[in-house]
Amino acid sequence: MSKLLGTSHLAALDTILFQTQIDDIIFILYAIVSYGLYHRYIKEKPDPYHHIWFDRPQSIDGNCKIAESRNISTKLDENNKDGVIFWGSQSGTAETFATRLARDCRSRFGLEMLVADLSDYDPESIGDVPTSKFAIFIVSTYGEGDPSDNAAQFISWLASNGPISLSNLRYAAFGLGNSKYQFYNRVVDVLTQSLDTVGATMMLPVGKADDAQGATEDDFIAWKTTLFTHFVETLGYGERPYVYEPAWKIVEDPSLDIIDLHTGDPVECRSDRFTKSAVPTSTIQRLPIKSIHRLLSTESRNFIHMEIDIGDYPEMKYRTGDHLAVWPSNPKPEVDRLLKVLHLEGSRHTPLLISAVEPSTQTKIPNPVSWESLFRSYLEICAPVSRETLISLSRFAECLSVRAGLEKLGADVQLYQEFCANRHINLGRVLEYFTTEFNTWSKLPQSFLLESLAGLAPRYYSISSSSIVSPKRLSITVAIDTISIGNLTTGGLNTSYISAMCTQSLSQSHDDESEFTLVDQGTKLYAQVRASKFRLPVLAKHPIIMVCAGSGIAPFRGFIAERIRLAQIGREVGKMMLLFGCRNDEDYIYREEFETMHKENPSILEIILAYSRSNVSPKRYVQDQAAERKDEIARLMTEDGGYLYICGSASMARDVTSRIGDSHKENT
Numbered sequence: 110m111s112k113l114l115g116t117s118h119l120a121a122l123d124t125i126l127f128q129t130q131i132d133d134i135i136f137i138l139y140a141i142v143s144y145g146l147y148h149r150y151i152k153e154k155p156d157p158y159h160h161i162w163f164d165r166p167q168s169i170d171g172n173c174k175i176a177e178s179r180n181i182s183t184k185l186d187e188n189n190k191d192g193v194i195f196w197g198s199q200s201g202t203a204e205t206f207a208t209r210l211a212r213d214c215r216s217r218f219g220l221e222m223l224v225a226d227l228s229d230y231d232p233e234s235i236g237d238v239p240t241s242k243f244a245i246f247i248v249s250t251y252g253e254g255d256p257s258d259n260a261a262q263f264i265s266w267l268a269s270n271g272p273i274s275l276s277n278l279r280y281a282a283f284g285l286g287n288s289k290y291q292f293y294n295r296v297v298d299v300l301t302q303s304l305d306t307v308g309a310t311m312m313l314p315v316g317k318a319d320d321a322q323g324a325t326e327d328d329f330i331a332w333k334t335t336l337f338t339h340f341v342e343t344l345g346y347g348e349r350p351y352v353y354e355p356a357w358k359i360v361e362d363p364s365l366d367i368i369d370l371h372t373g374d375p376v377e378c379r380s381d382r383f384t385k386s387a388v389p390t391s392t393i394q395r396l397p398i399k400s401i402h403r404l405l406s407t408e409s410r411n412f413i414h415m416e417i418d419i420g421d422y423p424e425m426k427y428r429t430g431d432h433l434a435v436w437p438s439n440p441k442p443e444v445d446r447l448l449k450v451l452h453l454e455g456s457r458h459t460p461l462l463i464s465a466v467e468p469s470t471q472t473k474i475p476n477p478v479s480w481e482s483l484f485r486s487y488l489e490i491c492a493p494v495s496r497e498t499l500i501s502l503s504r505f506a507e508c509l510s511v512r513a514g515l516e517k518l519g520a521d522v523q524l525y526q527e528f529c530a531n532r533h534i535n536l537g538r539v540l541e542y543f544t545t546e547f548n549t550w551s552k553l554p555q556s557f558l559l560e561s562l563a564g565l566a567p568r569y570y571s572i573s574s575s576s577i578v579s580p581k582r583l584s585i586t587v588a589i590d591t592i593s594i595g596n597l598t599t600g601g602l603n604t605s606y607i608s609a610m611c612t613q614s615l616s617q618s619h620d621d622e623s624e625f626t627l628v629d630q631g632t633k634l635y636a637q638v639r640a641s642k643f644r645l646p647v648l649a650k651h652p653i654i655m656v657c658a659g660s661g662i663a664p665f666r667g668f669i670a671e672r673i674r675l676a677q678i679g680r681e682v683g684k685m686m687l688l689f690g691c692r693n694d695e696d697y698i699y700r701e702e703f704e705t706m707h708k709e710n711p712s713i714l715e716i717i718l719a720y721s722r723s724n725v726s727p728k729r730y731v732q733d734q735a736a737e738r739k740d741e742i743a744r745l746m747t748e749d750g751g752y753l754y755i756c757g758s759a760s761m762a763r764d765v766t767s768r769i770g771d772s773h774k775e776n777t
């Protein structure tokens with residue numbers, strides 16, 4: 110444990126935990142006392158387990174089973190369900206909440222709820238759900254107040270209202286959002302207003318989670334408590350003693366041929382949420398990395414520039430401003446930690462067949478798979494462990510003091526924040542911390558892991574090249590911020606993954622010491638292009654004002670390169686004003702490139718820098734620079750038909766628009 114947290118952190122932990130009862134002291138004492146990688150690709154081989162890959166019905170390439178029914182009411186009847194929990198999620202939180210809620214409904218009230226991806230059912234069929242059943246919606250807001258990809262069709266159907274009546278429908282709704290965005294939790298608002306308009310009955314006030322406060326989990330737990338109170342007091346459901354019922358059947362089958370295992374390739378089904386989205390998205394390909402280098406490397410901050418070749422995939426096209434979705438894998442030390450603490454090291458390559466106990470449940474994992482590839486490529490094992498998971502975990506502790514410790518961590522919000530959330534303590538680290546001579550986690554059901562860990566999701570990057578200048582080779586710009594807590598360094602999963610790729614690429618080493626197992630990927634990356642709304646004006650003569658900070662420069666690098674190319678071929682190009690926020694002079698990435706472009710095109714490109722942490726020049730933010738130039742910006746926009754683009758944090762964007770907006774008001 111001291112290796113993980115360091116001595117000073119044990120001391121800090123002591124202060125936190127020694128606040129109250131004797132239980133805590135016991136819990137501290139107990140706590141303190143305590144690749145051979147095959148390299149075969151199956152991509153081109155026919156899959157012998159085709160029929161058991163996924164229960165997900167909607168694959169467009171025929172890899173997945175076809176849905177028995179897209180009528181939600183029929184599905185509820187066929188599976189004897191009491192109701193449905195619909196989820197609309199982009200990065201997996203709402204989906205995880207839906208799964209957890211269904212588990213709690215069963216274990217506490219004996220209620221059987223179907224967990225359903227909103228895009229798996231025909232929206233109209235919701236009108237057939239009888240009054241004896243009910244629906245729960247858990248939906249997040251994305252983009253600029255937009256629904257997640259898998260909720261887009263349903264929300265647009267509902268918002269268009271049409272000649273529908275949902276007077277049969279009883280529902281509850283919970284929204285996930287972030288109040289720093291202009292359209293805070295807009296999707297759940299649109300959903301509930303539309304449902305009310307067509308006569309559906311809301312069972313209890315809508316719940317909302319605000320990620321800006323870091324309170325998404327707490328907000329969900331609070332709303333769930335209200336929901337369960339409604340179950341008891343209004344619907345008359347009786348609570349039953351807790352009984353754990355596994356949701357997944359995991360069978361080790363050494364007779365399966367090891368070359369047929371999924372070893373990390375993102376199966377098309379994993380991207381179904383994206384392929385069926387309203388936003389055009391290419392299929393996932395294994396794309397060769399043509400070059401990768403660090404643009405900047407300081408103790409706390411790194412920027413990486415990566416160029417990726419898409420020339421071998423003619424169907425994969427991008428437009429300037431699009432996004433690249435990168436599918437990461439988990440770092441080897443975290444994979445090994447989980448395998449070790451679960452006593453699975455000896456069977457890390459053993460083929461597994463995973464199926465849902467409940468036939469209507471959709472699996473998120475391809476079959477067959479091994480423990481190692483499951484943890485490395487298909488589950489989010491690096492995310493901080495949730496409070497609810499800690500409480501559920503406590504039920505499987507063999508030792509009373511560990512049980513009490515976990516219960517306390519799960520129940521005490523402040524303790525949880527200090528111990529888990531702020532330090533990115535993931536499930537493996539918690540299990541390791543609470544492993545003692547008397548607590549070996551031997552009673553932990555394997556199904557619990559699949560229930561508690563979300564499926565690994567892609568990370569999105571703005572493409573930083575122009576599709577006109579470089580149609581077959583796109584680039585991304587990745588900022589890597591790391592947080593050091595004692596001897597524990599953490600960062601975002603994908604940025605760490607890309608950073609590791611960069612290190613390996615520079616050192617040309619693919620050894621086992623590497624944090625990430627990249628050997629089987631060589632210099633390739635699983636990725637797909639996703640269309641964006643961030644587009645240059647159709648007519649190049651319109652001015653563009655681009656405001657950004659840090660890696661927010663990425664799409665503007667593509668914009669500027671494209672317009673300069675257009676100018677070179679004789680097109681009329683409007684003024685480009687770039688306001689770029691950096692911490693200091695050395696933080697100015699792509700400096701040489703931008704300075705050359707400015708020198709060669711002084712009449713169309715102006716670059717205005719704002720250094721927020723400089724020792725030599727006054728500290729300024731892009732907001733200040735925008736305010737200083739607001740009259741000119743207003744003129745470019747109102748008189749010359751200019752476009753304003755902002756790429757950065759939501760609060761920065763709000764500040765910039767309000768300060769430029771003031772000028773608009775003054776001028777009108």
Ligand SMILES: Cc1cc2nc3c(=O)[nH]c(=O)nc-3n(C[C@H](O)[C@H](O)[C@H](O)COP(=O)(O)O)c2cc1C
Nearest residue numbers: 198199200201202203249252254286287290293294
């Ligand atoms: C690119 C991006 C755009 C977002 N846009 C909004 C928004 O317009 N309104 C809002 O309330 N929240 C917004 N959010 C916050 C998400 O809704 C929030 O992080 C939520 O917990 C994600 O849930 P999910 O993982 O289920 O998709 C945005 C988040 C990201 C990353």
